[in-house]
Amino acid sequence: MTEHDVVDAALRHYHHAGPRPDPADLARIRGAVLARTAAARRPARLRGVSVAVAASVVAATTIALWPESPPPAPSATPAGPDAGAEAITAAGSVSATVDLIVRRVANAEPLDLRDGGGYLYTADRSVSVQSATGPDGPAHYVTEDVTERWSVVGEGTAPKLMRLTRGLNARPLTPADAAKLARYGADYTKVTTSTYEPSSHPKLAEAPSPPGLANPTPAYLASLPTDPGGLLAVLRASVDAKGTDADRQVFKAGAALATTTDALLPPGLRVALYQALARVPGVERIPGRVDLAGRPGVAIAHTHDGKRTEIVIDPATSRTLGYRMVTTAALDGMAPGTVVYSVTKNQKIVEHLGDL
Incomplete structure (x- = not known):
């Protein structure tokens, strides 16, 4: 030939x-x-x-x-070493980090919602520490789950179809845990996939919740204030707690909004959300880079009761990579610094229910 x-x-x-x-x-x-x-x-x-x-x-x-549609616009992120991203990574305080990140918001283009048609496809990949109990105490292992959701674009994030795959890449947390798991005969490496449809899962057949932080529709996102103080007040009004626990809940609510609706956030709201999170008492900047599923980012966090909740942001695009929880003290037999839970998200618009 x-x-x-x-x-x-x-x-x-x-x-x-x-x-x-x-x-x-x-x-x-x-x-x-x-x-x-x-x-x-x-x-x-x-x-x-x-x-x-x-x-x-x-x-x-x-x-x-031979493109079927116009070629994408060139990325606003410069090729080669990114001095701006390096500056963000080197920033030591929350305020300095956020001030630098918001300059990158123009690099995070929201999804084209096609006038409300189609479905929002969201894929979450979570990594968590689980345990099996036996005569020698808990044996910990790390496992990954992938949760896929399809929701009507105009109705928010309430799913109409779900697919859950559990048990991916399961491995012992430590060699000592490996020995315990072997003695217990724990079947922790089994992978299972379940699909939930309205016909088999009554919850999915229900009418979606009213628009709000629990079900952020595009119209609800557009209605939120784009000044940090006003948005922080909305987050505070959504939690039912006081004192330091209220601050933790407010940070978690803001982090959830940032990650759940990341690809839908209008630029002004993204800026306000990051600036609002920086104002929550007790929020700190985690030094250096944080790796989340092979993607480097910078993290801002809030610590409460031995656990630190971190939101991880891409310094090049200002998009949220996801969030994670890390132990700050020995907890349930796990050493300080153990990542007990992390999740990364991917969102896009698809034409039909079940499309990838």
Whole structure:
């Protein structure tokens, strides 16, 4: 098979990435790919690898040359080392961190809600510490769950369909826990997937809750105040607690709003929300970078009763990566600094219920 044959086969294999090109376009792209292949020629014994890599490049080339929609606008984040992100990471106080982050809010484009049509698809990946009990006390293990929800765009985040996968990547928290789990015969690595529909889960068939912090519809988000003091008052009015516990609850309510509706937040509301969180008494900046599911971010947090709740923000885009809970003291046999729970979210608009 000649190189022309290999490239033609690759083009035909990937043609579904965009509308079918006409012969003239196909010849032009074939020539460009072959020219790149020749420029990056390897010794004969590696030539097969070079052609295979060229074929994979063709897939991206077809998407770029025959888009079905206008190409995305270039990212507002500069290429290469990002001095702004480095400054945010180096900031030591909550106020300095938030002041720098809000300058990046323009980089976080909200989702196109398509005039309220379609469904909001939300995928949560949570990592938590669970335990199995036996004669030698609790044995801890780390496990991951993925919760997928489909909700009507105009009705908020109340799901119409849910899929829950439990038990992913389960592993002992420590070697001592591994020994206990083996002795207990705990079946903690079993993976299960359950799907819940209105026909099988009456709760999903109910009318959605009224718009509010518990069910933030796009219209409700648009109605919220975009000044930090006013938004902080809304968060305080939503909790039923006093003193330091009230501050903890307010921070959790704000963190939940930031993560649950991250991709829906208008820029002005995102700015106000971060600034409101920075005003909650007891909020601190966690030094350095925080890694959440392989993504580096900066964290602001509130500590209460031996646990620290952190919201993790992408310093490049100002989007929230998720949140986590960390022990600040020995708790239930776990050492200080143990991440007992973390969750990352992904949101997008899909056309039909169940679409990915």
